[in-house]
Amino acid sequence: MNCLYDALFGRHRDNAADFLILPDGTRISFAGFVGLAAQHAHAWRAAGVKPGDRVALHLEKSVHMLAAVAGAIQAGVIFLPLNTAYTAAEVGYFVENSGARLLICDPKSESILAPVAPQVRTLAVDGAGSFGDLARAAPVTYPTEAREAGDLAAFLYTSGTTGRSKGAMLSHANLLSNARVLVDEWRFGPRDVLLHALPIFHTHGLFVATNVALLAGCPMVFLPKFDLEQVIAWLPKSTVMMGVPTFYTRLLEDARLDRDLVAGMRLFVSGSAPLLAETHRQWQGRTGHVILERYGMTETNMNTSNPYDGERRAGTVGRPLPGIEVRVCDDGGAVLPAGQIGMVEVRGPNVFQGYWQMPDKTRQELRDNGFFITGDLGEFSADGYLTIVGRGKDLVISGGFNVYPKEIELALDDLPGVLESAVIGAPHPDLGEGVVAVVVPEPGAQLTPEALVAALAGRLARFKQPRHIVLRSELPRNTMGKVQKALLRAELAGVFGAA
Ligand code: MCA
Ligand code: AMP
Numbered sequence: 001m002n003c004l005y006d007a008l009f010g011r012h013r014d015n016a017a018d019f020l021i022l023p024d025g026t027r028i029s030f031a032g033f034v035g036l037a038a039q040h041a042h043a044w045r046a047a048g049v050k051p052g053d054r055v056a057l058h059l060e061k062s063v064h065m066l067a068a069v070a071g072a073i074q075a076g077v078i079f080l081p082l083n084t085a086y087t088a089a090e091v092g093y094f095v096e097n098s099g100a101r102l103l104i105c106d107p108k109s110e111s112i113l114a115p116v117a118p119q120v121r122t123l124a125v126d127g128a129g130s131f132g133d134l135a136r137a138a139p140v141t142y143p144t145e146a147r148e149a150g151d152l153a154a155f156l157y158t159s160g161t162t163g164r165s166k167g168a169m170l171s172h173a174n175l176l177s178n179a180r181v182l183v184d185e186w187r188f189g190p191r192d193v194l195l196h197a198l199p200i201f202h203t204h205g206l207f208v209a210t211n212v213a214l215l216a217g218c219p220m221v222f223l224p225k226f227d228l229e230q231v232i233a234w235l236p237k238s239t240v241m242m243g244v245p246t247f248y249t250r251l252l253e254d255a256r257l258d259r260d261l262v263a264g265m266r267l268f269v270s271g272s273a274p275l276l277a278e279t280h281r282q283w284q285g286r287t288g289h290v291i292l293e294r295y296g297m298t299e300t301n302m303n304t305s306n307p308y309d310g311e312r313r314a315g316t317v318g319r320p321l322p323g324i325e326v327r328v329c330d331d332g333g334a335v336l337p338a339g340q341i342g343m344v345e346v347r348g349p350n351v352f353q354g355y356w357q358m359p360d361k362t363r364q365e366l367r368d369n370g371f372f373i374t375g376d377l378g379e380f381s382a383d384g385y386l387t388i389v390g391r392g393k394d395l396v397i398s399g400g401f402n403v404y405p406k407e408i409e410l411a412l413d414d415l416p417g418v419l420e421s422a423v424i425g426a427p428h429p430d431l432g433e434g435v436v437a438v439v440v441p442e443p444g445a446q447l448t449p450e451a452l453v454a455a456l457a458g459r460l461a462r463f464k465q466p467r468h469i470v471l472r473s474e475l476p477r478n479t480m481g482k483v484q485k486a487l488l489r490a491e492l493a494g495v496f497g498a499a
Contacts, residue, residue, distance in 0.1 A: 002147040004172035005073045008214040009034050018219040035140030040071025042138030051076030051145045056100040058082045061200050076145030080155045081201035085461040092116030104131045149173035158298045159404035167356035168299045177349035178301035179211035181321050188216035195238035197226040204272050209242045242269040244400030262287045272400040273432050280314035299352045316385040324348035344378040345371040396425030396433050403464045415455050417445030422475050422483045427498040434496045437466035468495045
């Protein structure tokens with residue numbers, strides 16, 4: 001028994017229906033994909049990986065990457081999907097911290113990543129002796145490794161307010177329980193066609209979108225990334241799209257978006273970052289569809305959702321999903337009534353198992369009674385809709401990617417000539433929020449924003465790098481000496497022209 005494998009893949013062994021539709025029209029059936037997954041399970045074993053080992057994947061979105069993930073689940077291997085935008089230094093940290101036995105990557109990044117992962121074999125997906133070759137040579141069936149519901153399936157690294165990334169440990173049961181709830185709540189069935197333009201190294205694209213399609217037995221139009229032309233071309237042949245708010249704002253900027261284009265669609269889901277009420281309304285005006293906004297986290301998968309039937313209220317993230325408790329608490333953990341703002345806490349089968357080898361961090365965020373302290377500030381309405389009103393954690397969400405200011409500040413402060421820095425998010429018309437750094441040079445240092453960005457290049461993924469840098473002689477501080485980021489946010493709100 002391997003409940004996650006059996007539910008997502010095993011039962012499709014003889015299913016000849018389409019699972020993946022690629023942009024060039026190629027179709028891969030469920031049964032075909034199950035065979036590919038088995039070949040990748042063999043490849044993990046052939047590469048020396050055992051059940052319970054960790055492996056890291058630094059791969060562009062592809063059928064092979066998805067099959068490597070599925071194969072890891074079948075082989076009982078814990079997988080770490082990594083954002084391909086991460087630099088070698090960032091990948092090195094994840095590999096070392098997780099103790100990953102093997103890192104697989106695309107051929108183009110092999111030479112860059114090999115030095116940071118000396119304890120693992122870096123194998124390309126294609127090419128002689130590669131992981132891909134191991135898979136291609138393998139049989140299309142594999143004796144599935146038994147896994148208990150509580151066994152770990154994946155580590156997803158999430159940056160922290162201290163600047164150090166933490167590996168969120170997700171069990172088979174965490175992933176399966178959430179996917180089941182979402183299939184029911186969003187009425188997924190085999191007649192759906194899911195337009196999939198999200199990356200598959202994060203919860204949204206991998207667990208919310210892909211697992212739901214697998215459970216429902218519906219095909220996915222599997223686009224390599226969000227490409228406006230491709231999305232517009234495939235919308236008429238799809239029934240559901242899941243996206244970050246940037247997908248919706250980009251589509252709204254295109255005159256081709258109208259009711260006819262989306263006539264065959266039944267559902268648009270948004271999440272990972274706040275959807276502006278204005279975007280929600282504009283979308284309804286142009287398409288006649290009301291976007292369904294939901295709220296989740298890496299540590300918990302999805303927690304709340306606006307209803308499928310019933311009012312999808314703009315600016316809110318809806319009600320707690322079935323089987324999941326969501327409460328709003330004061331600083332001491334006492335539950336607050338509707339109408340009061342406090343910390344959002346979550347408990348349920350979806351909540352992760354803790355941070356890998358960080359018991360103190362786990363204790364700080366996961367209460368003994370099972371409630372996870374999300375770091376988001378929220379408020380319930382009298383009729384049970386949750387609004388996320390802000391963040392108790394210092395976090396910027398840029399185009400759906402999380403950027404923790406502390407990590408950027410530590411990198412900036414480390415550069416020659418930088419005395420100190422403060423990083424904030426400012427409203428951005430395309431990305432929701434854009435990263436802004438206020439940097440104080442050391443006396444006499446000649447710094448320019450361009451030189452600072454160039455110096456960060458090898459250290460931080462591009463999406464984390466400031467898109468706007470302001471040089472100042474000092475940072476505003478309160479009487480306790482704490483940097484007043486609220487003042488900076490107010491002052492710099494217009495730098496991207498979106499305030
Ligand atoms: C790309 N770039 C970005 C971002 N993405 N910069 C800031 N923020 C970003 N999100 C940079 C690139 O490095 C490049 O920089 C330039 O922008 C253009 O790159 P390109 O690849 O063309 O970008 P894009 O295709 O336009 O991508 C924007 C995007 C993409 C479509 C918004 O970032 C995306 O798909 N985001 C989705 C993220 C996601 O799945 N989040 C879910 C996390 P340069 O030109 O200078 O080199 S899971 C989660 O949050 C929870 C659990 C939840 O609730 O879902
Ligand atoms: P991640 O660490 O990538 O899992 O990001 C999780 C964070 O994204 C949450 O803690 C929220 O701050 C934010 N988030 C996700 N969905 C929404 C939403 N619909 N509205 C507002 N914030 C959201």
